[in-house]
Amino acid sequence: MIDKLGSRHSRLVRNVALICAFCLVAMTVACARESGAPKNDRSIAEFFAMNTLMRIEVRGKEAESAIEAGRAEIYRLERLFSRTDPQSEVSAINNAAGKTWTTVSDETYFLIRTAEEIRVRTGGAFDITVAPVMDMWGFTDGLHRIPGDREIKDVLALVGGDRIVLEEDGNRVMLKSAGMSLDLGGIAKGYAGDRVLSILHDYDIESALINLGGNISTIGRRPSGSAFRIAIMDPEDRSKYLGTLAGADNHIVTSGGYERFFEKDGEVYIHIMDPQTARPAESDLLSVTVVGGKGIECDILSTALFVMGKDRAIEYWSAHRNFGLVLADSTGALYVSEDLEKAFTPTEGKVVTFFD
């Protein structure tokens, strides 16, 4: 009897030990899989397109499908709007400059018309016909040079959105003079942000963080429930930030002359051109950040308001008030529209003025 009880006890201890050892292995494997592999509802894509690095991070039931649809959309738009792709609709317009009409898609027509509307609203501070000026200064091929006054005068004859002829019936576009050229580089990424957000919404995506070469768009919040924190790069020290914005189903776009420029004889020549002088913009601003619900408008306005300078940028905001604005001037001071008072957190030590 005692022997029987002892046997049962031994069997129990042995089985418990084996089960414990098995559970340890199973739990460890499960933990390793959990931490090492992406969760089913989270997907990330990183790729080069539109001459920049794109990154889309998505959470939702159909994250994988949504992200692939977003990526495909960006490639599709690149094929339409690229100035360097000879098969693009923009190339077709440029090749027909001064000669004939070009029939384009609804989207290409929409972008050109939107750019034109904002060109008029900003007094010509943004102009998609500035491409020949970019070429002349060497910002297209990287062979930077300083043109002479005569060259600048000549190229100005090829610049001006008022010389784009649009015929809505049939989506027809024509540039009046041979040598004119469109560049949608200052608008295409913004529109791509709008399109990607729209596609992700179609897939019922709950949370997304989209970074199209520094243009940031968000859907929802972090998985923890807190708002995304988007930093604005400090134009004077790229390892630092001017401050952070709470991303909340909007677009955040920054423009500045600190990224693409060249120096010659101690002078700095930035890539943002003033369409009215055909020279680099002489702005009292170092960077402009626009926060809004439409990526295409944020993209255009960030460039236009940079060219306009601090006072005119604030005047423009006061007249429209349908977007948020963060300006960094050449003294290091920040000017922020009052609607961003809660969303914007400046970096410690920054002098901030909220305007209304």
Place this chain on the structure above:
Amino acid sequence: MIDESSKSPKTNVCGAHGLKFCRADFILIVVLILAGLIPFAIGGLIRSRDGADGTAAVLTVAGTERFRCPIREEMEPVVYTAEIDGLEITVSVDSSGARITHSDCPDQICVRTGKISEAGQSAVCVPLRAILRIETDGTPAGSARVNESDTIDAVAE
């Protein structure tokens, strides 16, 4: 007198009664426990490879990792040059971070980016399709840590 053993024939090859621990049982348990510890050992090796807190500078070209260097408090500067279709890009890593020091690209934006040191920061060379990034243990490639109130998710630039 009935023999108990005759009522319950021994079917287990271990031990006289088939119920007590035998050497094979101990070996099986030890093997299972060691198997369970393998992932921890691998994790520890990765952490030691990527610095004390798993921080490393990583250079990828067209999506392929070409260079990984742990960033440690005490380390000699490391310089690495990658050749990409006949063009060169050089990165330098030291205890305070990493930077692209040279690139044969025309715009030099990547070189002007300067030093990067925090998880999720990157220097990008679009013409050469190269990305230098700081990665930290547990940080998804290309982004700052999420779920933390003091971290940055993305940088508008």
